Amino acid sequence: LSRIGDELYLEPGGSGLSLRTVNSSRSAFASFLFAPLFFQLYEAGGPQPDRELLRCKVLMKSFLGVFRSLPSLEKTVWKGGILLKPRASRLVVQLHCKYGVTKTHNLAFQECEQLRGGFDTQRCASSLCAPARVLAEAVVHFPQTLAEVTLGAGGGGKISLRNYVEDEAELSKTMVTELWLAEDEFQRVAVTPGSRITFCLKEFRVSPARVPSSSPGSPLSPPQPPYCPQGLLTFAEASNLPLTIHYDMPGRPVVFTLDDAVLEVHLVLATLSDPESGLQPPTANGAAHLPIPSDDFADDLESYMIAMETSAYEEGSGVPPSPTFPLHTPCPAESDPEEEEEEEEEGAVPGTPPHKKVCDGHGRCLGGGGQAQPPPDPHLSPQFRSLFFGSVLTPGTPGPAPTQEVLAEDSDGEY
Amino acid sequence: MRFRAKIVDLACLNHFSRVINTIAKLAKTCTLRLTVSKLYFILADKVANGGVSLWCELCQGNFFDEFQMEGVAAEHNEIYLELVPENLSRALKTAQSAKAVKIKLTNKHCPCLRVAVELPSISSSSRIVTHDIPVGVIPRRLWNDFREPSVPDFDVSIYLPVLKTMKSVVERMKNLSNSIVIEANLSGEMNLKIETDLVSVTTHFKDLGNPPWASEDGCQSSAQDRDLESMAEARIDIKKLQQLLAGQQVNPTKALCNIVSKRIVHFILLHEDVSLQYFIPALA
Numbered sequence: 001l002s003r004i005g006d007e008l009y010l011e012p013g014g015s016g017l018s019l020r021t022v023n024s025s026r027s028a029f030a031s032f033l034f035a036p037l038f039f040q041l042y043e044a045g046g047p048q049p050d051r052e053l054l055r056c057k058v059l060m061k062s063f064l065g066v067f068r069s070l071p072s073l074e075k076t077v078w079k080g081g082i083l084l085k086p087r088a089s090r091l092v093v094q095l096h097c098k099y100g101v102t103k104t105h106n107l108a109f110q111e112c113e114q115l116r117g118g119f120d121t122q123r124c125a126s127s128l129c130a131p132a133r134v135l136a137e138a139v140v141h142f143p144q145t146l147a148e149v150t151l152g153a154g155g156g157g158k159i160s161l162r163n164y165v166e167d168e169a170e171l172s173k174t175m176v177t178e179l180w181l182a183e184d185e186f187q188r189v190a191v192t193p194g195s196r197i198t199f200c201l202k203e204f205r206v207s208p209a210r211v212p213s214s215s216p217g218s219p220l221s222p223p224q225p226p227y228c229p230q231g232l233l234t235f236a237e238a239s240n241l242p243l244t245i246h247y248d249m250p251g252r253p254v255v256f257t258l259d260d261a262v263l264e265v266h267l268v269l270a271t272l273s274d275p276e277s278g279l280q281p282p283t284a285n286g287a288a289h290l291p292i293p294s295d296d297f298a299d300d301l302e303s304y305m306i307a308m309e310t311s312a313y314e315e316g317s318g319v320p321p322s323p324t325f326p327l328h329t330p331c332p333a334e335s336d337p338e339e340e341e342e343e344e345e346e347g348a349v350p351g352t353p354p355h356k357k358v359c360d361g362h363g364r365c366l367g368g369g370g371q372a373q374p375p376p377d378p379h380l381s382p383q384f385r386s387l388f389f390g391s392v393l394t395p396g397t398p399g400p401a402p403t404q405e406v407l408a409e410d411s412d413g414e415y
Numbered sequence: 416m417r418f419r420a421k422i423v424d425l426a427c428l429n430h431f432s433r434v435i436n437t438i439a440k441l442a443k444t445c446t447l448r449l450t451v452s453k454l455y456f457i458l459a460d461k462v463a464n465g466g467v468s469l470w471c472e473l474c475q476g477n478f479f480d481e482f483q484m485e486g487v488a489a490e491h492n493e494i495y496l497e498l499v500p501e502n503l504s505r506a507l508k509t510a511q512s513a514k515a516v517k518i519k520l521t522n523k524h525c526p527c528l529r530v531a532v533e534l535p536s537i538s539s540s541s542r543i544v545t546h547d548i549p550v551g552v553i554p555r556r557l558w559n560d561f562r563e564p565s566v567p568d569f570d571v572s573i574y575l576p577v578l579k580t581m582k583s584v585v586e587r588m589k590n591l592s593n594s595i596v597i598e599a600n601l602s603g604e605m606n607l608k609i610e611t612d613l614v615s616v617t618t619h620f621k622d623l624g625n626p627p628w629a630s631e632d633g634c635q636s637s638a639q640d641r642d643l644e645s646m647a648e649a650r651i652d653i654k655k656l657q658q659l660l661a662g663q664q665v666n667p668t669k670a671l672c673n674i675v676s677k678r679i680v681h682f683i684l685l686h687e688d689v690s691l692q693y694f695i696p697a698l699a
Binding site: 138140141143168171172173174175176177178179180181182183184185 | 499502505506509524525536537538539540542543544545546547548549
């Protein structure tokens with residue numbers, strides 16, 4: 001989580017404790033939901049009869065500082081606890097260590113609104129599920145510094161990963177790497193043929209850092225050195241969980257999920273939108289874009305390469321660079337009362353000050369580097385417009401809220 | 416103009432990758448010359464390179480299971496390409512467990528070397544990773560720029576000490592000075608010296624041996640008349656030397672250098688199937 005955002009949002013609720021963060025340009029959101037069973041003791045609300053559930057956010061750095069030296073923590077701490085003391089305005093993390101030592105960390109917190117990612121996996125047209133190892137092995141072929149990668153569903157049931165090159169001029173200077181995975185490497189493939197999306201690989205790789213387990217019998221306890229750039233992939237591999245990728249059309253966010261009995265992880269990344277396709281279904285223009293690898297793949301690389309060359313693949317008509325990376329979704333969806341995580345579709349605000357970057361080292365920024373914001377889609381509800389220009393405060397409603405869905409207010413007041 | 420090659424043997428692939436890694440450490444961009452029997456990685460001595468030049472020669476038969484090329488024309492059956500060796504190095508880096516690697520010259524939108532790696536996978540069909548490395552085709556009129564450099568008329572020729580030792584010495588010295596003096600004599604002694612305002616450091620190597628060079632046409636080279644003890648020296652950029660030494664991943668069968676006093680140092684590193692020559696000019 002620390003790799004994505006600077007603030008850690010803690011949200012206790014009926015279904016568990018949720019730790020969330022969002023990056024500064026609102027193009028990446030991640031959440032870890034720990035079910036009550038994960039903990040030895042879990043009390044979501046205060047002792048009052050109305051059980052007010054408080055959300056708060058703390059500085060990521062402060063929180064991580066508590067767990068600074070993971071190997072030594074694992075040796076000395078036998079019990080840990082997190083308490084929220086609203087009146088003292090402190091989030092208390094207490095580590096009970098060997099020899100009767102108790103370390104108490106008092107972190108200042110800020111009250112905040114609910115931080116929600118604008119996604120709904122139910123509405124995603126395509127999904128893939130694979131053991132994390134397969135995906136980890138796939139991304140290893142791409143350089144560490146690579147910004148964006150395009151995931152596509154090609155012909156013959158092959159899934160492709162390709163590094164994204166922004167414009168024609170760069171094509172003649174940049175090495176293009178493409179990887180094809182057969183359908184049977186995945187546990188489940190339900191994709192729209194010809195569909196593809198482009199997202200930032202860096203955040204996928206180096207997103208959620210491992211949250212140290214504090215309860216015995218937790219399924220997540222591989223020894224890892226602290227603070228090394230662990231990707232969601234590394235996390236998934238370590239916990240032996242299959243990774244599911246949900247995606248829809250270019251421009252709509254891609255959601256990576258990990259699920260197990262006590263933990264639900266979501267990573268939502270913005271994807272490059274394709275102005276040409278607009279709101280058309282991907283098959284309309286997607287099918288022509290991807291080459292059809294020949295079927296006798298394994299045996300004859302030669303014919304595959306010939307097929308690659310003679311196919312209708314047109315680089316130029318691929319996803320053209322878009323000045324914005326909108327995470328917008330057309331209209332708020334119905335809230336599903338069972339799922340606290342994926343509720344409304346609502347616009348994660350794409351606006352950023354011009355000099356903020358979407359991804360490290362990449363010149364484009366979400367919302368455009370000085371370029372005008374795209375006009376709000378006419379389908380958007382009037383509430384979306386208000387998100388552009390300021391947040392709407394919801395009085396701390398815990399569970400599923402109705403259409404009045406809001407992103408946490410940006411404490412920097414950037415817009 | 417066509418080029419197509421395939422490597423199936425893992426050992427050959429690793430060996431080839433190592434050569435590419437070495438080249439990548441020495442040059443950001445270089446020329447790849449393909450002939451029917453050999454591959455050459457060439458860096459011509461332009462001012463932009465700091466005057467260094469590189470000539471690396473491989474016998475294709477020692478690496479490739481299949482190798483077909485057709486040059487620009489029948490009488491000039493060669494291909495000269497300009498490429499960034501780092502790209503090739505990266506493409507091969509994750510191919511260490513590959514079933515096969517195919518390299519092909521293609522020209523879809525721009526000339527590229529397409530490296531296709533077939534990887535084993537648990538599924539029925541293999542995983543295929545393709546890397547399209549953009550290359551520049553060098554026209555025939557410029558081929559003269561890339562001729563094999565001749566061995567200079569050196570003053571001293573001497574075998575190098577164990578490269579690992581030399582590398583660690585040079586690396587330490589690099590922190591202290593920008594230039595290093597290599598001096599050697601025909602008695603198998605070599606010194607590496609740096610001198611700054613605060614300190615001078617010299618490392619002495621002895622008993623290195625001097626390679627016997629057969630003089631051509633029976634005429635005496637300048638080295639023959641030389642006093643055995645007298646040192647020939649050249650001051651060179653220490654970074655270039657460090658890059659050369661750091662790039663060596665495998666110990667060469669033979670490693671030697673020829674020093675032309677105050678002019679140039681010519682390094683020759685020979686492996687079984689690869690020869691590498693590197694020229695570092697002396698600093699003014």
